[in-house]
Amino acid sequence: MYNIIMYAIQLGIAVYSLFNGKVRKMWQGEREAFRILRDKVDPTAKYVWFHAASLGEFEQGRPLIEQIRSEYPEYKILLTFFSPSGYEVRRDYQGADIITYLPIDTASNARRFLRAVRPVMAFFIKYEFWYNYLHILRHRGVPAYSVSSIFRPDQVFFKWYGWEYKHVLRCFSRFFVQNEVSRQLLESIGIKDALVVGDTRFDRVLQIKEASKVLPVVDSFTASHRDSEGRVEKVFVAGSSWLPDEEIFLKYFERHSDWKLIIAPHVIGEDHLNQILALIKNRKVVRYTQTNEADAANAGVLVMDCFGLLSSVYRYGSVAYVGGGFGVGIHNVLEAAVWGMPVVFGPNNKHFAEAQGLMKSGGGFEINSVEDFALLMDRTLADGRQLDESRQAASSFVESLSGATRKVLANIEL
Numbered sequence: 001m002y003n004i005i006m007y008a009i010q011l012g013i014a015v016y017s018l019f020n021g022k023v024r025k026m027w028q029g030e031r032e033a034f035r036i037l038r039d040k041v042d043p044t045a046k047y048v049w050f051h052a053a054s055l056g057e058f059e060q061g062r063p064l065i066e067q068i069r070s071e072y073p074e075y076k077i078l079l080t081f082f083s084p085s086g087y088e089v090r091r092d093y094q095g096a097d098i099i100t101y102l103p104i105d106t107a108s109n110a111r112r113f114l115r116a117v118r119p120v121m122a123f124f125i126k127y128e129f130w131y132n133y134l135h136i137l138r139h140r141g142v143p144a145y146s147v148s149s150i151f152r153p154d155q156v157f158f159k160w161y162g163w164e165y166k167h168v169l170r171c172f173s174r175f176f177v178q179n180e181v182s183r184q185l186l187e188s189i190g191i192k193d194a195l196v197v198g199d200t201r202f203d204r205v206l207q208i209k210e211a212s213k214v215l216p217v218v219d220s221f222t223a224s225h226r227d228s229e230g231r232v233e234k235v236f237v238a239g240s241s242w243l244p245d246e247e248i249f250l251k252y253f254e255r256h257s258d259w260k261l262i263i264a265p266h267v268i269g270e271d272h273l274n275q276i277l278a279l280i281k282n283r284k285v286v287r288y289t290q291t292n293e294a295d296a297a298n299a300g301v302l303v304m305d306c307f308g309l310l311s312s313v314y315r316y317g318s319v320a321y322v323g324g325g326f327g328v329g330i331h332n333v334l335e336a337a338v339w340g341m342p343v344v345f346g347p348n349n350k351h352f353a354e355a356q357g358l359m360k361s362g363g364g365f366e367i368n369s370v371e372d373f374a375l376l377m378d379r380t381l382a383d384g385r386q387l388d389e390s391r392q393a394a395s396s397f398v399e400s401l402s403g404a405t406r407k408v409l410a411n412i413e414l
Helices: 002-016 021-040 055-071 084-090 107-117 131-139 160-169 180-188 201-210 216-225 243-253 270-279 293-297 310-316 353-361 370-380 384-400 404-410
Strands: 046-052 075-081 098-101 121-125 144-149 174-177 194-196 235-241 260-265 285-287 301-303 319-322 343-345 364-366
Touching (some): 002 021, 021 084, 021 098, 046 055, 055 121, 055 201, 107 131, 121 131, 131 144, 131 160, 144 404, 174 180, 216 260, 235 243, 235 310, 243 370, 260 310, 353 384, 370 384
Parallel strands (some): 046 075, 046 121, 075 098, 121 144, 235 260, 260 301, 285 301, 319 343, 343 364
């Protein structure tokens, strides 16, 4: 049944690619994968294979990729993606020797792919459970590891009707899970080789912090809100925001002109940028790509109308807001928390362990409405002592949960 479904999905992708540009890239990339392998695979090399569905999973696996590359240069790295949002952004990543799409998980594709590469081990990041690829790896005696995986009781593996899906989990040599609940759930279905190591994303955000850039325009914009020790006060940074997020926090800042705002929307297009500008009342607004340091210094709102700078922008804030919580789910809260500031987000965060942990630590705050946001800003975060405690809690939360990469490396054989 699984293979029938996979062939149906493959056919569906082929048909849908005629009408959708993103799907077309996926379809073309999957077909191109075998040519890339034929041209680039060194038959004498030992390949370690990493598979990430998309960009977020890649960022989770990246510390492990780079640590193996640094400490074990005798291995070559194969990196595969399923989604264009991962492959198209990281196709030129220098940390891997070969980067390609992963062809859909049909039996014939899996055999052909693994025959071309013959990896010595494989790492699947977070939620990647490919039946045919994993069964062939197990049949060939190739170790396969699930890294930063997390499980919940409502997943099919733990239902009475999910017995067939449990078999794919037994193909892994070892699970490196994020929390004790995940380990216990695996043990409940007879899988005992699971170690709680945490989430490699904590290691990655610390790397990102170390590599962050100084942005002269943003530096000038926030200069008037830094104290004698260089500490930023009353600068609000909204990252990966959507319109429902912006409608909430911009309403509040209509009445609080003493704050400076940096908005880095998730969707950067003229339509959305114009929606943001229409919501801002009686404040000088500048766009990052259309301003200079002098103009930025006198503005009240800075809109980041380009990609790739958000992780560096967070360094200039005193309070952060991470968008997506009024839609499909919040974006990366750790990139903000690592800078030691409270992080605010919407209600769709229940399946995001890092957000739940951040709230429990006192460094994260959920809001559901304009009123919630105003109450949080006027009471909790207006109190100097509580604000300092939230800052420390956010920073300590990230620091205390780092180290997963080293734990994974200590429990595999290279």
